[in-house]
Amino acid sequence: MAEVLITGANRGIGLALVRSLAMRGDRIHATCRRPAEAVELKALAASPGFAVEVIGMDVADPGSIRAAAAALAGQPIDILVNNAGVLGPERQSTLDIDFDGWLRTFEINTISPLRVVQAFLANLRLSAAAKILTVSSRMGSLAYNRSDRIAYRSSKSAVNKVMQGLATDLRGEGIAVSVVHPGWVATDMGGTGADLSPDVSAAGIVRVIDKMRAKDSPRFYNYDGSELPW
Numbered sequence: 001m002a003e004v005l006i007t008g009a010n011r012g013i014g015l016a017l018v019r020s021l022a023m024r025g026d027r028i029h030a031t032c033r034r035p036a037e038a039v040e041l042k043a044l045a046a047s048p049g050f051a052v053e054v055i056g057m058d059v060a061d062p063g064s065i066r067a068a069a070a071a072l073a074g075q076p077i078d079i080l081v082n083n084a085g086v087l088g089p090e091r092q093s094t095l096d097i098d099f100d101g102w103l104r105t106f107e108i109n110t111i112s113p114l115r116v117v118q119a120f121l122a123n124l125r126l127s128a129a130a131k132i133l134t135v136s137s138r139m140g141s142l143a144y145n146r147s148d149r150i151a152y153r154s155s156k157s158a159v160n161k162v163m164q165g166l167a168t169d170l171r172g173e174g175i176a177v178s179v180v181h182p183g184w185v186a187t188d189m190g191g192t193g194a195d196l197s198p199d200v201s202a203a204g205i206v207r208v209i210d211k212m213r214a215k216d217s218p219r220f221y222n223y224d225g226s227e228l229p230w
Contacts, residue, residue, distance in 0.1 A: 001025050001026055001027055001051075002021075002026045002027070002078040002079055003026070003027050003029070003075065003076055003077050003078045003079070003127070004021055004026050004027065004028050004029065004077070004078065004079040004080075004081065005028075005029045005031065005072075005077050005079070005080045005081070005120060005123075006018060006021075006028060006029070006030050006031065006081045006083055007031050007032075007057065007059055007081065007082055007083050007084040007116060008031070008032065008059070008083040008084030008085065009028075009030035009031055009032055009038075009041055009054075009083065010030075010032035010033075010034075010035075010037075010038035010040070010041045011038075011040070011041075011187070012185065012187035012198050013083060013135065013182050013185055013187060013198050013201055013202055013205070014030075014032075014081075014083040014084070015040055015041055015044070015198065016197075016198035016199045016201065016202035017081060017083065017202045017205060017206070018030050018041065018044055018052060019044060019199070019202070020199070020202045020203055020206050021206060022044065022047075022050040022051065022052050023050075024206075025051075026051070026079075027051040027052075027053075028050075028051065028052045028053065029053050029055055029072060029077070030044075030045070030052055030053065030054050030055065031054075031055045031056070031057035031059075031068060031084075032054070032055075032056070032057070033056070033057070033058045034056070035054045035055070035056045038054060041054055042054060055068050055071065055072075056068070059084045059108060059112040059113075059115070059116060060104075060107055060108050060112060062115060065112075065115055065116055065119045066119060068119070069119040069120055069123075072120070072123055073122075073123075074123075074126075075123055075126070076123060076124075076126035076127045077120055077123035077124050077126070077127060077130065078127040078128075078129070078130055078131065079130070079131045079132075079133070079209055080116070080117065080120060080124060080130070080131070080132045080133070081133050081134075081135070081205075081209075082112075082113035082116055082117070082132070082133070082134040082135060083135045084108065084112065085108060085109045085135065086104070086105055086108050086109060086152075087105075087149070087152055088101060088102065088104075088105040088149065088151035088152040088155070089101025089102065089104075089105070089151060092105075092149055092150050092151035092152065093147070093148070093150060094147060094150050097150065097151065098151075101151060102151040102154075105151045105152060105155045106151075106154075106155050106158065108155075109152070109155035109156060109158075109159055110155045110156075110158040110159045110162060113134050113159055113162070113163070114162050114166065117132055117166065124175060125173065125175075129174060129176070129214070130174075130175045130176070131175070131176045131177075131209060131212045132163075132166070132170075132175065132176070132177045132178075133177075133178055133179070133180055133205070133208065133209055133212065134159060134163050134178075134179045134180070135179075135180055135182055135205075136156045136159055136160055136163075136179040136180060136181060136220070137152070137153075137156045137181055137182075138181040138222070138228055139152060139153045139156055140152075140153055140154075140155070140156025140157040140158075140159070140160055141157075141160075141220070141228055141229055141230065142157060142229075142230060143229035143230070159179070160179050160220060160230060163177055163178070163179050163218055164218045164230070166218075167217040167218035168218075170214070171214055171215075171217065173214075174214045175214055176212040176213055176214040176216070176217045177217045177218050178208070178212055178217050178218050178219040178220070178221060179218070179219075179220050179221070180205055180208050180220075180221045180222070180223060181220070181221070181222050181223060181228055182196075182201045182204075182205060182223050183195060183196045183200075183201050183204070183222070183223045183224075184196060185197070185198055185201045186198065196223075201223050204222075204223035204224050204225065205223055207225055208221045208223065208225055211225065
């Protein structure tokens, strides 16, 4: 049984990951901003045989992250999944962008994942073979030459680079670090016309988690296990 911390676990891919990992017997620390409103997540936590703990944590609030880390002090974490993220402002073209919204997108999609890792690094170091996986996007690949949603794209490109650096710094400790493109998923962010259901995406991401090794990191995975260009 692995100890797993998942951010943004109240809906979409995060909720599907909680369900998939809990079904196989892992213990999940599921974080979200407003636990009182996380009806589906709380229902999963109450399901017989599931080991799911719901924790309030706003990844955009450093104090909230510190408080959540304090609540789990001394407990090993085997897998940390940075899933929480935002699509960004309505105006995000290189010719017309909401700069404040862009900064907010960077705060949540790029800076917060590293804040979370640093806050829970002591927990990860208690694991025999810890893994850190950040949900990124193919839209952040520098090989994917498109200009729409530039705030979102640039924030994902940046978090990919951050996780490359983190992988380098933690490889000697045996901690695996990678990023994953979840596919185009039918969530609030992906929209109803997307190709994949959250459960299909989550199942693929779980397989990616299982194949991660420190000696191989960092990698930019597709949800199906194939690799994508950085």
